[in-house]
Amino acid sequence: MATPALVLRARTPVAVLVRSARSSAPPPSVERLRLAVAALFVLDGAVFGSWAARVPDVAQQVGAGHSTLGIALLCLSVGALACMQVTGALCARLGAGLVSAVAAVLVCVAVVLPGLAASVPALCAALLVFGAATGMVNVAANALGVSVEARVGRPLLSGLHAGFSFGGLAGALLGGVASAVAGVAVHLVAVACVGLLLTAWAAPALVGADAAADVRRVTGAAPERRRPTAALVVLGVIAGCTAYGEGALTDWGALLLRTDLSATPLLAAGGYAGFSLAMACGRLAGNRLVLALGERRLLIGGALLAAVGVTAAVTTASLPVALAGFVLVGLGLANIFPLAIARAGVLGGARGIALATTVGYTGLLGGPPAIGLLAEHLGLSVAIGTVALLALVAAGLVPTLVGDAVRLPGAPPVLTSAATGVGARLQPVVSGFGHGTGVYVRDLGLLLGGTAPGR
Numbered sequence: 001m002a003t004p005a006l007v008l009r010a011r012t013p014v015a016v017l018v019r020s021a022r023s024s025a026p027p028p029s030v031e032r033l034r035l036a037v038a039a040l041f042v043l044d045g046a047v048f049g050s051w052a053a054r055v056p057d058v059a060q061q062v063g064a065g066h067s068t069l070g071i072a073l074l075c076l077s078v079g080a081l082a083c084m085q086v087t088g089a090l091c092a093r094l095g096a097g098l099v100s101a102v103a104a105v106l107v108c109v110a111v112v113l114p115g116l117a118a119s120v121p122a123l124c125a126a127l128l129v130f131g132a133a134t135g136m137v138n139v140a141a142n143a144l145g146v147s148v149e150a151r152v153g154r155p156l157l158s159g160l161h162a163g164f165s166f167g168g169l170a171g172a173l174l175g176g177v178a179s180a181v182a183g184v185a186v187h188l189v190a191v192a193c194v195g196l197l198l199t200a201w202a203a204p205a206l207v208g209a210d211a212a213a214d215v216r217r218v219t220g221a222a223p224e225r226r227r228p229t230a231a232l233v234v235l236g237v238i239a240g241c242t243a244y245g246e247g248a249l250t251d252w253g254a255l256l257l258r259t260d261l262s263a264t265p266l267l268a269a270g271g272y273a274g275f276s277l278a279m280a281c282g283r284l285a286g287n288r289l290v291l292a293l294g295e296r297r298l299l300i301g302g303a304l305l306a307a308v309g310v311t312a313a314v315t316t317a318s319l320p321v322a323l324a325g326f327v328l329v330g331l332g333l334a335n336i337f338p339l340a341i342a343r344a345g346v347l348g349g350a351r352g353i354a355l356a357t358t359v360g361y362t363g364l365l366g367g368p369p370a371i372g373l374l375a376e377h378l379g380l381s382v383a384i385g386t387v388a389l390l391a392l393v394a395a396g397l398v399p400t401l402v403g404d405a406v407r408l409p410g411a412p413p414v415l416t417s418a419a420t421g422v423g424a425r426l427q428p429v430v431s432g433f434g435h436g437t438g439v440y441v442r443d444l445g446l447l448l449g450g451t452a453p454g455r
Helices: 001-011 012-025 032-051 055-062 064-093 096-110 112-116 120-153 157-181 186-217 229-260 264-282 286-293 296-315 320-334 336-376 378-402 413-425
Strands: none
Touching: 001 096, 001 112, 032 120, 032 157, 032 186, 032 229, 032 264, 055 120, 055 229, 055 264, 055 296, 064 096, 064 229, 064 320, 064 336, 096 112, 096 120, 096 186, 096 378, 112 120, 112 186, 112 378, 112 413, 120 157, 120 336, 157 186, 157 264, 157 413, 229 264, 229 296, 229 320, 229 378, 264 286, 264 320, 286 336, 296 320, 296 336, 320 336, 320 378, 336 378
């Protein structure tokens, strides 16, 4: 009888079937895998940059004001944060490579949905799905990037994040051109088709990476590092304060230039493009900057530079000055998030990365809806000006970190206890990252000590 066999087959754990299927895929060479992971980061950036360039057109299409658009963008954030929690477990159970490939397909399909929305409720639903897909690909790509970094044995994460920025630059530039010649839906469908072709090329290597990871897992893993929770929370807050600025300029920068400075669609998209290019170049030069300045100076100086750039962009009546301000913001924010997350990996291993990433991405995803709500009451320029305020908060938090502890001179001990308690209750969104993050900072000095490890 076939029924018992079917029942037994149905009871077979999904993870077993997945491992069996991916074992047939030959492990890719290191170079092939590096290119595939880089392509994944570029794809993620290009898709998000394409969406960012068309936010004003989508808002006009559905008749959304600042406040209404902020609520819609909140749906994007909710979807992303909710899916991040699930993606961590999926990466641990099924493999970061397989989840990355699936996430890439989903984000290519989901980016089309906002362009098809004809009403605010439809846009909210579309952004909820698109946010879930972007959250999934962000977590999976970072998990895979750390794993590949461990396999290669040298720093890769900064360059991968630069790939995301270059992808955002390309997406924004092409989005600006497309806004003059094509509707939103046609443009985003074209983006999805190109993204699916790139995913088809990268997917075999991404899935094959899990087979190599299984072999390394059998040989044993490094022991989990201790978790100085308060320090991890502060690192996450530093990352989140600066990621708030990235999210704000991504979703609201083009609209600011078009409404307040009367920029053409192409020049408005160029503002985000300049921001992305500056951030990409800053990340490419990140290792040299760290060696020349030290992490402490780079973090504080970068945050202050970003604050100056934002202030210039929102207070000027000159379009060139505003565009230059966007460039300064990109240069200032470029290395803060990667350095903060990497330091969290040194202090807490995989769980440390997960905890700091949870807090950091809250700033990235919560910034756009917060800007929308503030813009409705205070104006868009004032709302985006809060990016400068949070950059100053990040600069002020850096000196409080001493080694793996938090020191708040003159502050009551209850603040440190509160940070520890909050951090202990935050659920890590990424598990199975591995321990490769230590490689990223192996040749860097201690985050605030100014000396290299082991010296």
